[in-house]
Amino acid sequence: MSIARVNSFAFSGIDAQRVEVQVQIASGLPAFLMVGLPDKAVGEARERVRAALTSMGLALPPKRILVNLAPADMLKEGSHFDLPVALAVLAAMDILPAEDLFAFAALGELSLDGRLNPAAGILPAAIAAQGQGWGLICPASQGAEAGWAGDMTILAAPDLLSLINHFRGTQLLAPPPPGTLGAGAPSLDLADVKGMDVARRTLEVAAAGGHNLLMIGPPGSGKSMLAARLPGLLPDLTPRQALEVSMIHSVSGMLTNGQLVTRPPFRDPHFSASPAAIAGGGLRARPGEISLAHRGVLFLDEMPEFPRATLEALRAPMETGQTTVSRAAAHITYPARFQLVGAMNPCRCGYLGDGGRECGRAPRCGEDYQSKLSGPLLDRIDITIGVMPLSPREMSWIPAGESSAVVAQRIAEARARAIQRYGEDGPGSNAEAGPDLMPTTIEAREFLERAAEKLQLSVRGQIRALRVGRTIADLAGAQETQRFHIAEALTYRHKLPQQATLERLRATGH
Numbered sequence: 001m002s003i004a005r006v007n008s009f010a011f012s013g014i015d016a017q018r019v020e021v022q023v024q025i026a027s028g029l030p031a032f033l034m035v036g037l038p039d040k041a042v043g044e045a046r047e048r049v050r051a052a053l054t055s056m057g058l059a060l061p062p063k064r065i066l067v068n069l070a071p072a073d074m075l076k077e078g079s080h081f082d083l084p085v086a087l088a089v090l091a092a093m094d095i096l097p098a099e100d101l102f103a104f105a106a107l108g109e110l111s112l113d114g115r116l117n118p119a120a121g122i123l124p125a126a127i128a129a130q131g132q133g134w135g136l137i138c139p140a141s142q143g144a145e146a147g148w149a150g151d152m153t154i155l156a157a158p159d160l161l162s163l164i165n166h167f168r169g170t171q172l173l174a175p176p177p178p179g180t181l182g183a184g185a186p187s188l189d190l191a192d193v194k195g196m197d198v199a200r201r202t203l204e205v206a207a208a209g210g211h212n213l214l215m216i217g218p219p220g221s222g223k224s225m226l227a228a229r230l231p232g233l234l235p236d237l238t239p240r241q242a243l244e245v246s247m248i249h250s251v252s253g254m255l256t257n258g259q260l261v262t263r264p265p266f267r268d269p270h271f272s273a274s275p276a277a278i279a280g281g282g283l284r285a286r287p288g289e290i291s292l293a294h295r296g297v298l299f300l301d302e303m304p305e306f307p308r309a310t311l312e313a314l315r316a317p318m319e320t321g322q323t324t325v326s327r328a329a330a331h332i333t334y335p336a337r338f339q340l341v342g343a344m345n346p347c348r349c350g351y352l353g354d355g356g357r358e359c360g361r362a363p364r365c366g367e368d369y370q371s372k373l374s375g376p377l378l379d380r381i382d383i384t385i386g387v388m389p390l391s392p393r394e395m396s397w398i399p400a401g402e403s404s405a406v407v408a409q410r411i412a413e414a415r416a417r418a419i420q421r422y423g424e425d426g427p428g429s430n431a432e433a434g435p436d437l438m439p440t441t442i443e444a445r446e447f448l449e450r451a452a453e454k455l456q457l458s459v460r461g462q463i464r465a466l467r468v469g470r471t472i473a474d475l476a477g478a479q480e481t482q483r484f485h486i487a488e489a490l491t492y493r494h495k496l497p498q499q500a501t502l503e504r505l506r507a508t509g510h
Contacts, residue, residue, distance in 0.1 A: 004091030004098045007105040007134060008084040009125045010076050013332045014247045016121065016128035018105075020070045021081065023088040028064035034085075036069030039077045039284075049086045051112040056161050061093065075330070077284050080119035083108035083137065086160060096167050104155065105129040106137040114160040122146050123250035126154070137163065143176025144258030145250065148243070182256070184263030187232030191403040192225070195390050199226055202385045202492060204407055207233040208414040209471030210429030211464075212318065212340040212380060214303070217387030219350045223343035226387070227299045230341060231266040232404040234297075235412045241295045241428070244335060248294055252287050265296035267338075271305040278306075279313040285325045285332045290317050293338040295428075303342040304372035311377055314340065318380045321432070337428070340381070345369070382431065382464045383492040414474035430471045435463050438470040440481040447483045451490050465489045 003024045009016040032046045046067070050060060067085055069076045084106040091098040107125050109117040116139035126149035129136045135153030136146050143156025156176040157163045165171035193200060199215070203226055206213040215223040237245060245261045255261070269278060269289045280288030290298055300306060317323045321337035346352040347366035349359040359365055378384070390398065418430055427433040448469075452462040466481070468489035473481045 002092045002094070004088045004101070006084040006088040006091070006101050007129075007132075008081060008107060009105060009121070009128060010074055011078075011121050011124065011251055012330065013334045014124050014244075014251050016124045017074065018128070018132070019074070019076060019081075021084040021088045022068040022070060023085070023092045024066045024068075025061060025089075025092045026064050026066070030062045030064070032060065032065045032067075034067045034069070036067075036072045037075045038069060038081070039075065041079045042069070042076045042081045045079070045082045045085050045110075048082050048110045048112065049089060052086060052110045052114040052160055053089075055113045056164075058095070060089070065089065065092075078120065079109040079117075080107040080121065082110040083116065083119075083160075086110060087137070087163070090164065096164065100167055104135040104137050104153075105132075108137070108139045110160065116140065116157055116159055118142050118253070120253035121251045123148060123255065124247045126152070127247075140176070142258060144179035145255055147176055147179050147258070148246070148260055179258040179260060181262045182259035184261075185231075185266070187404065188229045189404045190229045190233065190407055191400045193222065193229065193401055195394055195398045195401075196222060196226075196387070197401075199385060199387050200401060200407075202383050203230060204233065204411065205468065205471055205475065205492075206230070206339070206341070206383055207407075208411045208430075208475055209382075209418075209467060210339050210431035211382035211468055211471065212342075212431070214342045214344070214378075214381045214384045215387045216344055216346055216384070218345060218389060221387045221389040223387050224301055227268075227297075227301075227341045227343060228266075229404060230297055230299075231264055233408045233411050234264045235408070235415055236262050237264060237295055245295050248287055248291055248335065252292065254292070263296075265293055266299065267293040267296070268299040268301065271300070271302050273306070273310065275307065275310045275313050278310050279317070279325075280323050280332075280334055280336075281325045285327060287334045288323065288336075290314065290323055290336040290338050291334040294335045295337060296339070298338045298340050300340070300342045303344045304369055308372065308374075311372075312374065315377055315380060337432070339431070342381070344373075379458055379461055380464075381493075382468050385492065410475060413477075414471065417474045417477070418471075430467045430474070433467060433470070435466050438466060438481060439479060440466065440470070441483070444469070444481050444483045444486045448486050448490075451486070455490070457493075461493060465493060468492060 006021045008019045008021055010019050034043055034046055087101055087106055090096045091101050107119050109119050111117055118139050118141050122138050122142045122145045126136050126146035130149045130152045137155045138146050140156045140158040143154055146154050154176055155173050157173055166173045207230055217223055242260050242262050246255060249255045249261055267289045276282045278289045280291055317336040323334050323336040325332045347369045352366040469481045469486040472485040472488055
């Protein structure tokens with residue numbers, strides 16, 4: 001009887017948890033058994049391992065082969081267990097040195113001909129292996145991704161045969177090439193947006209402070225055009241943020257060519273997306289759009305068209321910066337510190353307030369449409385603006401506005417002031433900061449208190465108005481938040497633009 005062990009990892013969110021793959025080959029009826037709560041993909045590894053060995057001219061011994069994935073009470077998911085199972089079987093067959101293998105962790109999917117296919121989660125697994133003092137064995141195409149974990153031994157092999165030759169001393173695997181920094185998608189220029197001074201101003205404030213933004217206007221007014229230009233205004237991710245975002249993308253299998261994500265992600269799911277697709281979950285509890293938008297922008301176009309349950313699932317992550325997928329056996333937490341940008345029409349037909357084009361149900365259609373966004377969700381949105389389209393004459397003579405590069409420079413300076421105030425380990429933006437961390441004059445605080453009482457703002461709304469005011473002060477280079485900074489911030493959350501339209505329509509007896 002022989003026993004061999006190889007280290008690997010299972011994933012709980014972006015955390016890699018150690019799994020020891022144990023293989024015992026003993027006398028008995030020929031069998032290949034796997035225990036330790038494997039899911040279907042893991043259970044099918046025995047057939048891929050058998051086929052890969054056969055392709056190299058090796059045959060499993062006619063004995064009882066037992067594979068145990070310890071700890072046995074943790075669910076094991078994913079095809080990345082193929083490689084550690086194959087290596088442990090080879091070690092139990094005395095083809096590979098068991099002691100040398102136990103100094104590594106292994107992840108990778110096997111093809112039937114023995115080639116190693118990419119697997120999700122290489123980056124967090126490499127970081128966990130480096131923390132344990134192990135090396136990492138992974139597919140050759142993901143060696144650069146594993147290299148971001150730091151100083152460690154990485155064996156990035158194209159196939160199983162090259163690994164066997166390496167451990168037997170007949171071949172030497174070269175170190176993987178260093179990874180590169182991802183450039184991100186090409187950003188669109190804000191200079192394409194003509195006029196729309198209020199919308200451009202609020203977009204700058206939202207970008208400088210990481211504030212949630214809701215734009216309301218008729219079709220063709222430029223809401224999606226503004227949202228698409230927001231990523232180009234945001235500064236690059238810090239090294240810590242880049243690593244965190246890249247780990248989420250690695251677990252999702254979206255880290256291309258081992259490139260570290262250095263630009264804030266921009267996610268724009270369709271309104272037909274399910275709650276699990278947005279908040280995370282599904283069969284294997286994968287990250288949702290709010291986690292893939294971590295440290296970036298989540299754009300919801302036609303926001304009221306999303307299912308009510310999907311929108312309500314955003315409320316807790318908008319406050320806590322993380323989302324938890326609950327299962328009977330475990331609770332999986334993913335980071336979800338995203339900036340929400342929503343766009344919507346004032347009503348279903350889109351032309352509420354335009355007497356020539358609005359439908360016959362106005363203003364009732366606007367009330368029904370806006371009621372799809374609950375009060376608690378709207379209370380978490382810092383800035384709400386109305387976006388009106390330009391006339392053909394205005395489009396022809398209004399000059400182009402400032403470019404994204406000019407506006408991004410002001411935003412970078414404002415963010416630098418916030419980082420200097422909060423420290424490197426403090427809140428990442430004003431949208432995350434507590435009220436005690438924001439220097440504010442007594443006059444401004446008293447003004448905010450009176451305004452909050454008159455406007456019937458919740459405590460959350462009052463704090464968010466203070467945060468927006470602090471961002472406006474940072475853009476102006478002010479050390480303390482002044483009264484006029486708070487006054488501008490309050491104009492962004494006084495009332496929804498369509499509410500003012502409805503009141504005007506009622507006043508005129510429409």
